[in-house]
Amino acid sequence: MTFKDPLDAAAGGITADGSLEGGAEREVGHLPVMAGEVVEILAPRPGSLQIDATLGGAGHAERILEASAPDGRLLGLDADGAAIARSARRLARFGDRVVLRQTNFGQLAEVAPEAGFRQVDGLFLDLGLSSYQLVDVERGFGFRAGGRLDMRFDTGRGRPAADLLATMEAGELAALFRRYGEEPFAGRIARTIVESRSHTPVVTAEQLAALVERAVPTSKGRRIHPATRVFQALRIAVNDELTNLEAGLAASLVLLRPGGRLVVLSYHSLEDRIVKRFMAAEQRGCICPPEVPICVCGRLPRLRLLGKSRPPSVEEISANPRCRSARLRAAERVAA
Numbered sequence: 051m052t053f054k055d056p057l058d059a060a061a062g063g064i065t066a067d068g069s070l071e072g073g074a075e076r077e078v079g080h081l082p083v084m085a086g087e088v089v090e091i092l093a094p095r096p097g098s099l100q101i102d103a104t105l106g107g108a109g110h111a112e113r114i115l116e117a118s119a120p121d122g123r124l125l126g127l128d129a130d131g132a133a134i135a136r137s138a139r140r141l142a143r144f145g146d147r148v149v150l151r152q153t154n155f156g157q158l159a160e161v162a163p164e165a166g167f168r169q170v171d172g173l174f175l176d177l178g179l180s181s182y183q184l185v186d187v188e189r190g191f192g193f194r195a196g197g198r199l200d201m202r203f204d205t206g207r208g209r210p211a212a213d214l215l216a217t218m219e220a221g222e223l224a225a226l227f228r229r230y231g232e233e234p235f236a237g238r239i240a241r242t243i244v245e246s247r248s249h250t251p252v253v254t255a256e257q258l259a260a261l262v263e264r265a266v267p268t269s270k271g272r273r274i275h276p277a278t279r280v281f282q283a284l285r286i287a288v289n290d291e292l293t294n295l296e297a298g299l300a301a302s303l304v305l306l307r308p309g310g311r312l313v314v315l316s317y318h319s320l321e322d323r324i325v326k327r328f329m330a331a332e333q334r335g336c337i338c339p340p341e342v343p344i345c346v347c348g349r350l351p352r353l354r355l356l357g358k359s360r361p362p363s364v365e366e367i368s369a370n371p372r373c374r375s376a377r378l379r380a381a382e383r384v385a386a
């Protein structure tokens with residue numbers, strides 16, 4: 051599937067002038083996307099074990115805990131320490147039904163058993179970044195952020211985006227913008243950055259957005275800011291998002307009990323493609339080439355798809371335009 055506007059949520063729903071959609075700058079908080087559908091599919095029962103691997107503002111986690119009262123338990127992860135602190139406050143009323151860990155969901159296969167979540171009933175991934183991160187100027191996720199271009203979910207690990215912009219060769223930057231942003235003017239943008247940094251380091255989101263605007267031809271009626279693809283590409287590279295997504299999906303096969311459910315919300319076609327291919331391959335099982343008359347690989351299906359991918363309802367999009375690129379995919383673990 052290709053999204054109609056594949057990158058419009060890449061930088062978290064930023065409009066062509068760089069402001070947040072849906073009045074999100076005025077309203078502090080993050081509206082959980084497709085929360086009704088997510089809870090309906092996970093169907094968390096009392097006594098069940100659930101994992102929310104992307105807590106953010108804990109909106110979904112709260113709904114899952116309410117639905118699994120009085121004794122369902124939830125392991126909540128986020129790479130961002132601020133999200134963990136916020137979630138701890140929001141979920142405090144659930145007491146020891148909640149276990150929180152600041153960790154990357156790429157580590158899920160190790161972290162969940164250590165936290166006592168070995169065979170779980172549900173695993174939820176809501177990819178990308180939250181409104182809290184987007185509006186925090188110190189994080190450098192939004193175009194108008196005045197602070198340093200950081201873009202790390204976990205500010206204690208890895209290299210900030212400004213470091214990549216300061217050190218990568220023009221060819222490497224262009225490849226990055228193409229690979230993770232599908233940016234048609236990748237080469238021109240990379241050369242503009244390298245030329246500019248020879249006299250002024252590119253350290254703020256505003257600077258980067260202005261350089262991209264200078265490098266790409268103006269086009270009438272564009273719906274997204276010209277720097278959207280570049281911001282998406284940098285964020286994906288800084289957080290190694292696609293590798294971690296593959297690891298998180300693979301962990302679901304180990305952690306979900308038969309009948310347990312995996313629900314994933316993605317916001318751009320690069321991540322949705324990974325989710326789609328993973329679920330399709332695990333539903334198929336056998337990986338023998340078509341010319342082999344009988345199966346020799348012996349692989350059995352490990353997932354059953356729960357319907358096709360679905361977008362938010364028209365009503366939800368009009369109430370929360372930032373969710374318009376969301377796609378939900380869900381599958382159930384089957385006994386292999």
Ligand SMILES: C[S@@+](CC[C@H](N)C(=O)[O-])C[C@H]1O[C@@H](n2cnc3c(N)ncnc32)[C@H](O)[C@@H]1O
Nearest residue numbers: 082104106107108109110128129154155176180
């Ligand atoms: C879209 S928000 C989740 C919003 C949340 N569902 C809610 O209701 O508020 C995504 C969150 O996932 C976190 N995140 C993204 N990639 C991650 C990863 N690989 N490991 C752990 N957390 C990640 C981000 O830091 C962010 O807080």
